[in-house]
Amino acid sequence: MGEGVGTIPRKPNLYDVARLAGVSRSTVSRVLTGASNVSPEAVGAVRAATRRLGYRPDPIARAMRSGSSGCIGMVVPEIGNPFFAELVEAIERELQAHDVELMITDSRDSVENERRRIESLLDRRVDGLIVIPVESHSSAPALAHVTEIPIVLLDRRVDNLTGDFVGVDNAAGIHSVLQHIAEQGARRVVFVSGDDSTSTGASRLAAFDTQVARLVGIRPAHRLGSFTVEFGEKAAHELLAEGALPDAIVCGSDVVAIGVLHALSDSGIGVPDDVLVTGFDGIRLADLMRPTLTTVSQPISDLAVEAVRLVLLRIGGDTGPTRRSEIAPALQVRRSSTRGSA
């Protein structure tokens, strides 16, 4: 009974590769980490042995020693929100193109959860973070706490936080919607959106307030809550209860608009015949609603490419000034806002 005969083939480690290649652990490590000062013969022997044993470096041990895991973490407020889900999908696709792994976590719209998720990702030694923060104000402490690794804010900003940001130009988006609504002849318009606890809510609201009088017309009003279908339904029902239906309901997000459409349909109000409705985000479902939903379409793929580019750049050592990428959204005119069309 010779030694090693019949033993269970344990997962190979650096020692095993070194033994088979006839070199030391150090040399194997040098080859695998791409360091210089290794002879071509050694490189060849190590590569052969690695392949032969099916060796893969242990990411845990690697993280332990080097403090880096080779993957980046993402925190999302609510993966069930189609816009965020599409964003995650795009980020994942883009990272895969760069051979970087993604760890996705959900903060469930709670700052406390968000803090925990970020701490956990840091503990797991992610090399960078892409975060869609929960709130523009109270998310700040948890995020400011991240100093060792780069962090890119996606879609939403956070107050007083020096970090890279990637999102759309909300003011331009609201502008294009209002202009379009005005062209359709609407005069009285109500803005239904999330409140100003998120930067997207705040800046879309500010843009509406700044531009509505000049572009559209009389007695503009708000109804602010959260970016959910339920809030859209509630807001629409309240508007109906008050009696005077506006000419147009401009929504701060597509899910809100979907809620509004649902409530109006339930009450027998015709869209676009009785009231125009628009959304914001450009989720895939916007085009599948009946009526199809006019919306400010965010270039999700471009946002993902830019966010990934930025975080990898920072991981690569870039220490330039904080960057803000505001990509222009494009208005998608559809049935829900086109009066008198077929």
Place this chain on the structure above:
Amino acid sequence: MGEGVGTIPRKPNLYDVARLAGVSRSTVSRVLTGASNVSPEAVGAVRAATRRLGYRPDPIARAMRSGSSGCIGMVVPEIGNPFFAELVEAIERELQAHDVELMITDSRDSVENERRRIESLLDRRVDGLIVIPVESHSSAPALAHVTEIPIVLLDRRVDNLTGDFVGVDNAAGIHSVLQHIAEQGARRVVFVSGDDSTSTGASRLAAFDTQVARLVGIRPAHRLGSFTVEFGEKAAHELLAEGALPDAIVCGSDVVAIGVLHALSDSGIGVPDDVLVTGFDGIRLADLMRPTLTTVSQPISDLAVEAVRLVLLRIGGDTGPTRRSEIAPALQVRRSSTRGSA
């Protein structure tokens, strides 16, 4: 200049806690891992020191030594699919209730990606896996390869794989739909669904074939592709091109049904007046479509609770026989399939 004065406060480790508590590393470790044989005074001192230093155990080092990370991994074919997104959300919520962390990854409907994701999660020492497999056949090797930790299949099965499964009773779901369709007076029905490369596709198809003749009627037909909006649109357009519209279109998933509704609406076909349409899955959006979509509603929350219960049970050491939980779905009758209603 005394030593330690003005030094940067490094992240505390076991040594620091032990020193402050006046005990050894071993005792601290015993307290924190909840082992027995520790005196109450030691426990108190360690807890106090831990709190005082704000010490948190390093999960990487823990994983390195013990081979366990205290979190479980999930692999999903497509996070952008609303049904999967809702499932992920429910799983995350349920795991959080048990204080277990979740690492979510996306296989993007590729068996090769799926294999890589699983390997990576194993490398990261997750304690268990919840997987929605890509295919019932070719996903098998990658999954069979997982032997050290428990794995629970969710929604879809895999051939010849001995592992726990949680999903709905697809045959019962199809049965309830067909019965309902028959009651509405439909005779000719077409089944539009994903093909049999997934177990859900296969079993819904089998159930349709077995039951349709008895329950509904004449010349049933299929149109099989993938569980996507695009396929639903394509299938509906093809049906229209062929001329003879059936009485009802039974879809294998809600996203397919949404695609069908979209295509029919584009072509001016009335639902439910000209043709009945039903879905399967019960995603939240089904109730927001116009017409609202009749669907077989999966108890997503129950599925998540059961999957989490099973995986934690196995992690806890349970070695009982393989379990199959097939939860009964509930038919949600809505506008898209109710002929002659208001």
Place this chain on the structure above:
DNA sequence: CCGGTAGGTGGGCACGTTCCCATAGTGAGG
């Protein structure tokens, strides 16, 4: 001919934790 230098290599150590074993103290039973 000798010293210096650069390229290539191997060994020790550390990262922070858990597991195993040895040891000291204590109570009970023969």
Place this chain on the structure above:
DNA sequence: CCTCACTATGGGAACGTGCCCACCTACCGG
């Protein structure tokens, strides 16, 4: 009174890797 067993504790080792340092050899210049 001695011994056995059991509790509480501390120290050493190990998980697998990357980094630092020391070493060896060959080559080149003085």
